[in-house]
Each structure stands twice: as structure tokens, then as C-alpha cells.
């Protein structure tokens with residue numbers, strides 16, 4: 001278990017909560033899977049029977065980071081948490097949540113690359129890991145508490161020099177829509193909170209000062225980080241600003257690069273100016289204010305600073321201070337979050353949905369505290385959409401008992417009163433009444449319980465529902481057939497930004513096409529949004545590449561919300577980014593000489609393992625029909641514009657089916673069943689997987 005490569009600590013912990021036994025394991029047996037999600041999938045393949053359910057004692061939780069964590073590589077603060085999820089419908093399936101914040105580097109500093117949590121404690125416990133040692137401790141004093149108080153209490157006990165990841169009441173009460181939260185606002189969703197709750201594991205505290213070694217030359221490492229700075233954009237790798245400026249050739253109103261002269265956060269010194277030095281750290285972090293992007297320019301005056309994950313210059317979390325709103329609604333005066341976490345509050349109110357206004361900002365402010373403290377997950381906004389659609393359609397009135405319906409303050413919903421968020425989130429976290437229980441179950445189980453066919457949600461564009469209990473996440477609205485196929489591949493929303501970050505970089509389509517030709521072999525690999533052409537092989541090559549880069553990032557601890565950095569803000573380089581950045585980092589860091597192709601192969605191996613495990617869980621030899629589904633709303637247009645008409649994102653069913661054919665071909669999978677072949681598994685070095693899948697008749701033609 002000695003350290004063999006840079007980046008890795010060489011060991012992980014196995015924590016058995018049933019016996020209290022904690023043992024040390026070798027990281028390098030997982031080297032073919034790099035770390036993060038890859039390591040998680042491998043542990044599940046090797047150790048967890050595929051029919052295991054989320055709350056079974058046999059389920060495990062793998063917290064794993066990759067070699068980049070803790071090194072200072074940009075945007076490398078992500079932890080993958082893999083488990084069998086209670087939210088996938090109609091059965092519990094494997095999935096991962098990914099949290100930023102400060103967990104990843106502190107796991108390394110504590111001396112480990114991963115934690116395998118197994119068994120079930122008979123009383124509430126928390127896990128303390130410090131400098132190569134670990135203890136299970138009594139958590140009865142924090143059981144029942146919110147994540148924020150739990151974090152504070154444990155930090156006071158052990159010192160504030162590390163990080164605490166905790167679950168809230170939602171996790172303790174086995175609410176499927178629950179998260180684990182570290183560093184106050186960084187969450188991993190998909191029901192991980194409830195799986196921890198089922199094991200009576202309240203929190204994990206990490207501390208330590210173990211160094212993370214860089215195998216290569218330190219000067220090369222620093223050069224690489226500086227080089228990375230030159231190709232990084234704003235959040236979502238938007239490489240042009242959202243305002244016209246003589247400093248930049250292009251701009252795009254949809255860009256998250258919102259920093260502009262005259263806009264500044266509270267603590268910054270005026271005047272803030274922009275230069276065209278794209279490497280300037282201040283300029284980089286100044287580019288993104290996600291709160292202003294989502295909630296309007298009014299947010300700038302409440303913005304204290306930007307925040308985010310360890311070693312990320314983008315800092316897409318906006319820290320806001322608003323004493324008036326805090327006093328009015330009884331929440332803390334400082335809140336921070338990003339994306340749906342930040343604007344989710346307003347989405348409880350149909351009249352406020354997607355609005356940028358002061359009331360929307362206040363609702364967001366209240367929502368952050370309630371959701372994060374009680375540890376409730378929103379499933380990429382599906383929670384809010386389900387609530388609102390059912391309210392607008394009168395379904396709550398029909399389905400809830402009269403007394404319960406009356407007990408809910410609907411007038412607050414109509415008045416867009418943020419007090420309502422407290423009512424709703426508390427009911428979910430404490431499973432109060434049918435309302436709270438139904439919303440917290442997740443869409444699939446909720447619909448089933450209410451006797452509403454899943455097809456109804458799949459037919460209705462407003463729901464944004466995709467399949468198996470989860471919503472779309474950057475599909476046809478961003479990336480035509482490529483986005484749609486990616487959305488068919490996971491057991492939850494795909495959380496894949498590799499494709500949409502390229503498409504939404506803000507660069508004009510002719511520049512994107514030039515880059516597409518360079519990276520994927522044809523300018524036809526990308527279309528302008530809403531000007532989609534019939535499918536082709538190159539779009540599917542890009543889909544495969546995007547999934548593999550997403551996996552690779554989740555394996556290395558890179559933020560897939562920022563990468564891959566294949567376009568850049570640099571006019572002088574033709575806006576060309578770098579397809580080999582990940583392997584450049586990997587080689588200098590670890591000393592393990594994998595090139596771009598070999599590293600992508602590791603990601604392909606991990607993704608195929610995820611596919612195999614899912615097919616085993618579902619016991620299906622027809623992944624195409626049973627798993628890779630899509631909703632019917634893809635094929636509708638409000639104005640009935642035909643597919644491929646400029647200005648519509650309406651898809652064509654035969655074209656989507658053809659896209660799946662092409663995708664499976666590009667993957668080397670069987671086109672009819674969507675299953676990897678035994679040879680495919682073997683070519684990826686997954687011989688044991690090939691043998692098991694053949695034995696269980698889960699390969700094509702078996």
C-alpha cells in the first residue's frame with residue numbers, strides 16, 4: 001500500500017458500521033478505474049449483489065476522489081459518491097452524486113483516496129478521519145439536527161481545520177429526495193442522504209496534513225496550471241462575455257460571464273476594470289456571478305464575494321448578505337449557493353418561475369437555507385416543477401384528503417410568499433402528511449402512488465421529465481440529438497456538461513464548427529441551437545466523447561461543470577482549447593504515462609461497467625427498450641413547427657431512433673439491444689464482466 005504514483009495516497013478506508021471495524025485498503029487495485037466514479041462502480045461490481053435495494057444493509061456508499069484532488073489543479077475539488085439510489089424508478093439502481101466544496105482535498109490530507117461505507121450501525125454515529133486514523137463516534141447529540149448545526153457542533157469538537165459532511169433530518173427520515181452536505185452548501189444528491197440515514201451515519205469529518213505528492217517536475221506542474229488559466233472561461237466554460245466590449249470579438253447574452261465594468265461584489269475595491277489578460281486570477285473569478293445570472297442585476301448589491309470549491313478560480317457560488325430578508329423570514333443573513341440551489345426558492349411559485357426580480361432573489365435566499373439545512377434534494381428542479389404543475393392542474397386538490405389540502409397555505413403560493421418554502425420543505429424533510437411524503441419520494445414513486453401513469457409526465461413538456469424518475473439535463477433544448485442520446489444513458493439525470501459547455505460557449509456556430517471538425521472529424525458534429533439538421537455519425541462520436549469526458553472528470557476529481565476545456569477565450573489561438581489537458585495533468589502528477597487515448601479508454605471502461613451493472617440490476621437483455629428511453633414531449637412544438645425547421649427544438653422520432661443506432665455503433669455495442677458485447681468488455685480489460693454477463697445471458701444473442 002506504499003505510494004506508487006503521485007496524486008494518490010495509495011490507500012482508502014473500509015468502514016463497516018455493523019461491526020465497527022475500520023480497515024485500510026489498497027488504492028492501486030482500482031488503478032484501471034482511476035478513482036471517483038470509476039472506483040465506485042468497480043466496488044459495486046465486485047462487492048454488491050445487483051438486486052440490492054437502497055436501504056438494505058448490503059448497500060454501500062463509496063466516497064471517492066481522483067488523483068487531482070488536493071493538488072491545486074484548477075477546478076479539481078469534486079468528490080464522487082456512488083451508491084444504489086432510492087430515487088430511480090421503478091427500481092433502485094446504481095448512481096453517483098458529485099459534491100464540490102472542501103471534502104475532496106481534505107480526504108487526501110487525512111491520508112486517503114476513498115471511503116467504502118458498509119453495513120448499518122445500531123445507533124447514530126459519525127466518522128472522524130484524521131491523519132491516517134479513523135474513529136466511529138456517537139452522534140446522538142446531533143441526530144435530529146440540521147446540517148448547519150451538525151457541522152458547527154462537530155467542528156467545535158474537533159477543530160475547524162478540516163471539513164464536515166452531514167445529513168439533515170431528510171436523510172435521517174429516509175426521504176429519498178435527500179442529500180449529504182459539506183462546507184455548508186455543497187451537496188451530493190440522488191438520495192445519498194437517506195442511504196447514510198439508513199446506516200445511521202450522520203456525518204463524516206475529515207482533517208489532516210498529509211501531503212499530496214506530484215511525481216513530475218514542480219516547474220512543469222506550475223506551468224500546466226498557468227496554461228490551464230489561459231484556456232479557462234467563465235462558469236460552464238462560457239468563453240465570451242455577456243456584454244459587448246472592445247476587448248472581445250464576440251459576446252453572447254446567454255453567457256455566465258456576467259462580470260462587467262461597473263458591476264462588483266460588496267468587498268471588492270472599486271473601480272473594477274476588465275483587461276484582456278485572460279490569465280489574471282481576479283479577472284477569471286470576476287467573470288461569474290451565478291446569482292446575478294439567474295436572479296438579476298439587483299443581486300450585485302447583496303454580493304459579498306464569490307465562493308466555490310477548493311482550487312477553482314471560477315467560484316460559481318455567490319455569497320450574499322441580506323439582513324432585511326433574513327430578519328423578515330428568520331433565516332441566516334449570509335447565504336451562498338449556485339445554479340438550482342440558488343434560484344430554487346422562486347420555483348415553488350408558478351408566478352415567479354424563471355423570473356429575475358427582487359422577490360425571486362428573496363425566495364432563493366430562504367430556499368437555500370431550508371433545503372441545505374434540512375438536507376432536501378430537488379432533483380435538478382424536478383421537485384419544484386412537480387409541485388407547481390400539480391398545483392396548477394388541480395391534482396393536489398384531487399389527490400390529497402380534504403383536511404390535509406386545507407391545512408396547506410395555498411394563498412402563500414399565490415402571493416409568492418417565501419414563508420411557504422418553510423412549510424413545504426419541513427413537510428418533506430419530516431415526511432409530514434401525504435403531501436410531504438409524496439413530494440419527497442421522487443417523481444416516479446410519487447406518480448405511481450398517486451395512480452398517475454408515468455406516460456402523462458412524459459407527454460407534458462412543462463414537466464421536463466425524462467424517464468425513470470428523473471428530468472432532462474441539457475437535452476434537445478441545448479444540443480439536439482447529441483443531448484437527447486446522452487440523456488438516455490444514466491439512471492438519473494446525466495449531469496453531463498462536456499457537450500453543452502461546448503455548444504453554449506457563446507462562440508458563433510462557424511467557430512464551433514471549425515473546432516468540431518478538429519476534435520470530432522466533421523463540422524457536422526455540431527448544429528446551432530434550434531437549427532438542427534438530421535442526425536449523423538459525428539454527433540454520436542461527440543456524444544460518446546462527451547460521456548467519457550464526464551466520467552473522466554468524475555474519476556479525476558475535475559469539475560465537469562467547467563470542462564472540458566476544448567474551446568478557450570483566446571482569439572489568437574482561434575478559440576481553440578485543449579483536448580489533452582486531462583492527460584497532461586495526469587501524467588505530470590502521477591508519473592503514470594497514460595496518453596489522451598489511454599485515459600479516455602479508462603473512462604470508457606468505467607462507463608461500460610456502469611452499463612453492465614445496470615443491465616444486471618434490471619435483468620434485461622434489452623437495454624435499448626427498457627432503459628434508454630426518452631419522453632414524448634420531445635416530438636412536440638407549441639407552434640407545430642416541423643422538426644428541422646429553424647427556430648424549433650422539436651425532435652423527430654425516427655431520427656432519434658437512428659441516433660441511438662449510430663450511438664450504439666460508435667460504442668461498439670449491439671444495435672438491437674443496446675448491450676455491450678462480450679468482446680467489447682474484453683477489449684476494455686473487463687474479462688470478469690464478459691464472463692458474468694455471458695453466464696447471465698446479458699450479452700447480445702445469448
Ligand code: SF4
Nearest residue numbers: 100308309312316559
Ligand atoms: S465551477 Fe463551481 S462547482 Fe465547479 S469547481 Fe468551480 S466552484 Fe465548484
